[in-house]
Amino acid sequence: MSDELSKMFAALADPTRRDMVARLAVSDATVSQLAEPYDVSIQAVSKHLKVLADAGLVTRTREAQTRPVHLEAEVFDLMTKWIERYRRQAEERYRRLDALLAEMNDGPAAPGGEDESTTKKGKAS
Amino acid sequence: MSDELSKMFAALADPTRRDMVARLAVSDATVSQLAEPYDVSIQAVSKHLKVLADAGLVTRTREAQTRPVHLEAEVFDLMTKWIERYRRQAEERYRRLDALLAEMNDGPAAPGGEDESTTKKGKAS
DNA sequence: ATTTTATTCAACCAAGGGGTTGACAATCAC
């Protein structure tokens, strides 16, 4: 599970951690500030923050005896880029299939040498 | 972990499942076709597909004795929307902090009652 | 120097995840 993307997705798979991210988007916060709304120990919250930090989603600095947590908004792009890439790819494929079907309905003539992968199964990568 | 978003993120936290999604973006595929590149049993792949299906990321239909798997590209939006919302929110906050700092540099006049949380520290990457 | 505050570390536990193998179900091909 060592790769960055896996760690990021895993980090956001937990509702408590997602809520923390949502709150950190508003402002930085210390561990105890973050822990306050949840009905778990401070240690549990600290663990959650470690997960987020290991995923690169937040950074923690020292300031007096408190540890302000900061959301690293930029790195979220890694996830959206990954998702968007394949979503778009799938939709493009769907769009072409649609066009092919429309063409078959309009004029069922000899369909030239269309993209074969859309007409049958097509091997995966 | 029952909510949709948690299931989706958890589903994509596994590299094998992400690879499956990547391949399904190219074309639908049966379970054994999907299993072929991986060095695990068909049952393990079937489990992975169940996770993806439970998350709503793929659908499975019956066709003869085979089970074609189809990527549901649209639902990916749920994740990107969530991510983008908080990323933008955090960046907006950062942008305003920047403006405030610039203003303080330009004219260190009476700083009114600004948002206290933004005056504390503020640190970039 | 001692105590208080804020946080992490360590050890533990119950639950869940990903892998396995073996048995079952459903459909096609004889």
Add this chain to the structure above:
DNA sequence: GTGATTGTCAACCCCTTGGTTGAATAAAAT
């Protein structure tokens, strides 16, 4: 029907995870 193909279900293992409590660290306050 019988047999082969394709996939799921069930039981089990081991490892990770989210939670706990208790001890340790670090800086502030006294």
